[in-house]
Amino acid sequence: MKLKHLGMLLGGILLAFLYFYINPSSVNFLPKCPLYVTTGIYCPGCGSQRATHELLHLNILGVFRQNALYVLGILILIYHLIIRILNSFFHKNSYNYIYHPKTPWILLIIILIFWILRNLPFYPFNLLAPH
Amino acid sequence: MGQKPPKNYLVESILVTIFCCLPFGIAGIVFASQVNSKFALGDYEGAIASSKRAKKWMNWSIIAAVISVILSIVFVFALGGLAILGLSNQ
Numbered sequence: 208m209k210l211k212h213l214g215m216l217l218g219g220i221l222l223a224f225l226y227f228y229i230n231p232s233s234v235n236f237l238p239k240c241p242l243y244v245t246t247g248i249y250c251p252g253c254g255s256q257r258a259t260h261e262l263l264h265l266n267i268l269g270v271f272r273q274n275a276l277y278v279l280g281i282l283i284l285i286y287h288l289i290i291r292i293l294n295s296f297f298h299k300n301s302y303n304y305i306y307h308p309k310t311p312w313i314l315l316i317i318i319l320i321f322w323i324l325r326n327l328p329f330y331p332f333n334l335l336a337p338h
Numbered sequence: 339m340g341q342k343p344p345k346n347y348l349v350e351s352i353l354v355t356i357f358c359c360l361p362f363g364i365a366g367i368v369f370a371s372q373v374n375s376k377f378a379l380g381d382y383e384g385a386i387a388s389s390k391r392a393k394k395w396m397n398w399s400i401i402a403a404v405i406s407v408i409l410s411i412v413f414v415f416a417l418g419g420l421a422i423l424g425l426s427n428q
Contacts, residue, residue: 238410242360252356280356287349306343308378311371314348315364318355 227263231256251276251322254337273337276321283314341382344389346373347396354399358406362399366392 231237242250254273261269262281270277283305290303304310325335348370355363369392376384 236410236414238406241406250360252358252360255357274356277356280352283352284349305348306346306374306377308371308374311346311348311367311374314352315367315371318364318367 222259223263226256226259230260232260249322249325249336251318251325253325257337272334275335276318279317343377344373344382344386345393346370346389347392348374350396351392354396358403359399362395362402366395366399369395 229237237256240250240253242248243253252274255277258270258273258277261267261273262277267278287303287305290301290305293299293301294303321335324332327333346369347366351363351366351370353363354366369388372388373385373392376382376388
């Protein structure tokens with residue numbers, strides 16, 4: 208387990224360096240979304256590589272412009288990590304809403320609505336498409 | 339409720355949906371919801387079974403991510419190689 212976590216940490220640092228120095232908009236060797244390439248439809252994850260680049264440059268507005276769902280994903284990740292750290296290191300017993308029966312369905316509905324809206328080609332929904 | 343719920347992989351599924359493989363991420367979210375609802379109903383065995391299914395989808399998405407990175411690198415090198423060959427033939 209320890210080795211796996213060390214590997215994940217090293218991989219994360221490597222990816223952070225990669226996406227800090229490479230702007231995904233200006234190179235063509237990064238993997239592309241197969242759905243967008245084949246159909247021209249944006250998926251809920253489109254723009255995430257560019258959003259990572261913006262996030263590493265601390266441009267939060269840029270992250271929103273590329274993929275608004277990315278911001279939600281990061282917030283959920285931070286929330287989950289904070290609860291886990293509180294519970295395991297400080298022996299608290301906080302309730303984690305990740306384990307609430309309704310949470311997965313609410314997130315699924317948000318993802319599906321976001322998916323539909325960002326493909327509508329008119330204002331204001333076209334703001335949700337990656338730029 | 340003495341027992342802790344089994345890992346539901348919901349956060350991992352959301353990250354998979356955003357970063358890599360939409361269908362695998364959505365499958366993961368559906369199984370995460372099964373983990374939560376079965377545990378809430380006291381079906382601990384069922385919750386563990388759904389947790390294992392969610393984990394399986396997360397593993398598949400890691401494999402899919404690695405394959406897509408390899409394919410994109412191969413594709414770029416193949417195109418680059420063809421371009422160099424084309425230039426040298428002229």
